[in-house]
Amino acid sequence: MRVEIDQLNKIFDSRIRIGIMSALMVNEDMNFNDLKALIDATDGNLATHLKTLEEHKFIKVHKGFIGRKTNTVYTVTAAGEKAFRAHLDALEKIIRHIS
Template identity: 85%
Template sequence: MSNPVAQLNKVFDSRIRIGIMSALMVGDDVNFNDLKALIDVTDGNLATHLKTLEEQKYIKVQKGFIGRKTNTTYSITAAGEKAFRAHLDALEAIIRNVT
């Protein structure tokens, strides 16, 4: 069996990206301000991590309006869910091998 550490996805090295992906795994879609509050980061920091996940095609962005105010929501893609589950499986394998 291969070393589970080698199965970890470097895109998910950041606690912020893990937070984003975790929130999107359990919710349909989450707007920017809710993600920001949930993860407790600045606008710029969150935007940078969201862009990385979007470039990897792990999340999808929907921009719209509520009244006259812009509303940006994020949801996980099938590829993102598969990649994040594989990452979590690798973490679980590491934990099982250590204990």
């Protein structure tokens, strides 16, 4: 079982980061407010976790405007998808080993 635990990605230890990645894996993109509502996080907390994922190149940020209001949209990168799938695979192996 040690091998599977070593394969877990520490970046995805947070429930908020798992929520962000899960949402972006099943949606082409999501804006800040939709992610905030879905994950039930504060602005600051969500922004911090988004920044971490962006720094690791797991998500991409697209800033724009809708009318005069700013609109920040997030998408998962190929590297982010690969890392998250590997993390989920490791979790599944752990679960199967325990069952």
